[in-house]
Amino acid sequence: MDAGAEAVETIQREMTSFARRARASAGRLHPELSLVSYTLLGHLEESGGCRATDLAAHYALDKSTVSRQVSALERAALIERRPDPEDHRVQVLHLTDTGRRILAQVTESRRTAFRERLADWPAEDLERFAEYLVRYNAWAGTTVSGRPPRR
Amino acid sequence: MDAGAEAVETIQREMTSFARRARASAGRLHPELSLVSYTLLGHLEESGGCRATDLAAHYALDKSTVSRQVSALERAALIERRPDPEDHRVQVLHLTDTGRRILAQVTESRRTAFRERLADWPAEDLERFAEYLVRYNAWAGTTVSGRPPRR
DNA sequence: CTTCCTGGTTGCATAGTACAACTCGGGCGG
DNA sequence: CCGCCCGAGTTGTACTATGCAACCAGGAAG
Structure with missing residues (x-):
């Protein structure tokens, strides 16, 4: 096996390992x-408010799943639903101030963790790694297996 | 923000994105x-048979979780339990021929997918990407957030 | 108005997981 | 040998995230 093929094996193995651990810790990203x-x-935050259906489409989640997540986030007062005057079926979701604050907190905490983790990487490696990840994820339908999701 | 900090942001974003998609597809890696x-x-396969407790420790899973997974794998005839003559509490788990076959199939299918996905990457980039991933994952306690798991 | 489409909710089922209580066998000190 | 504690595994319970299907309500076209 040549070095390239060897590298592909390693990439596969490491991505799998990362996926497994990520799965385990996804539920407790933050309290x-x-x-x-x-x-x-x-x-x-980025979109400045959108509909639940947009979220579902964007993240390939079922609308029921999004609906429940949204309910939870609303119960936690992190987002609010505003009726759309144009279309009474629609609820436009917006971050509340609390939501913005918590989001900023978590983002900051993760940023710190990543900085710490990557602290002793040379800048050149960081940039290349970032570029590789972007290229890797850009491949249509990023999954664990490397194959696009069904749907 | 300097280029290095920018790269860290990108790495965080891409790893998060990968983690989310991986989580979604983890259940349907293969039928x-x-x-x-x-x-x-x-x-x-690698270890040539081990105990359920070893699996639990290695993957930071609860022993009950492993127990159920093992039951399912045994029901599917992919593994078998052999009593340990040394210690009657222990069941040594071994792949069955079917298990070896299915594992090989899935591995092959994933390998093909990864090869295809990475087909047009220069060998040099593949090797560097592989090395970066190893370095990244080697950081104690690989999680989505970058922080070690609680326990 | 009737029909069809769309955004969203809810009921039901499933997977994966943790925690705790329990069983059973093994190893030790007395 | 006995009593005790420990370690391997199982099972009951609960919770989270998720998808699918059925459903409801508002809008749009005829």
């Missing part, structure tokens, strides 16, 4: 927020 | 095998 909630909140 | 089952089977 307040699961990985999915964090992602949804982040999306709301 | 036969979840990501966890696949990992356990792989460990049995």
